[in-house]
Amino acid sequence: MARYYSSTEVVALIDDLTEPRLTAFLSASIVAPVVTPDGPGFRETDVARLQLLCDLAENYGLPEESLKMVMGLIDQLNSMRGDMRALMRAVAAEPDEVRSRIHHSIRGARG
Numbered sequence: 001m002a003r004y005y006s007s008t009e010v011v012a013l014i015d016d017l018t019e020p021r022l023t024a025f026l027s028a029s030i031v032a033p034v035v036t037p038d039g040p041g042f043r044e045t046d047v048a049r050l051q052l053l054c055d056l057a058e059n060y061g062l063p064e065e066s067l068k069m070v071m072g073l074i075d076q077l078n079s080m081r082g083d084m085r086a087l088m089r090a091v092a093a094e095p096d097e098v099r100s101r102i103h104h105s106i107r108g109a110r111g
Contacts, residue, residue: 004034004041013047016054025053030068 011017025031026040031049033040042050049071056062056070091102 002043004036004043005047006038007040007042010042010047010050014051014054016058017050021054021057022050024064025050025067028064028068030064030071 005013007019007022011019011022026033030053031042031046033042033046035041052074053067053071056067062070091099094102
């Protein structure tokens with residue numbers, strides 16, 4: 001069963017996270033916790049995301065809009081990585097002849 005952290009627990013876990021900062025991240029939809037009977041429930045991935053957001057805000061002084069853009073790019077990258085893993089599994093399941101054609105096609109496309 002997944003572990004969910006409350007807002008209070010998340011603020012206690014992350015040094016630079018304050019209630020107002022958490023509220024701002026939630027209002028900007030940079031973090032989207034799940035809804036639980038006790039309020040927002042933060043998953044491990046949300047905690048890691050909030051830690052990264054605080055690091056970017058503190059160390060680089062990124063404003064909220066920039067944080068939203070950076071996190072959007074990270075989300076796109078993670079999605080593409082998942083797509084690439086699925087594609088690699090699909091290619092690996094193909095016969096040698098097909099895999100060889102794909103390999104040569106990729107090498108040719110790279111120049």
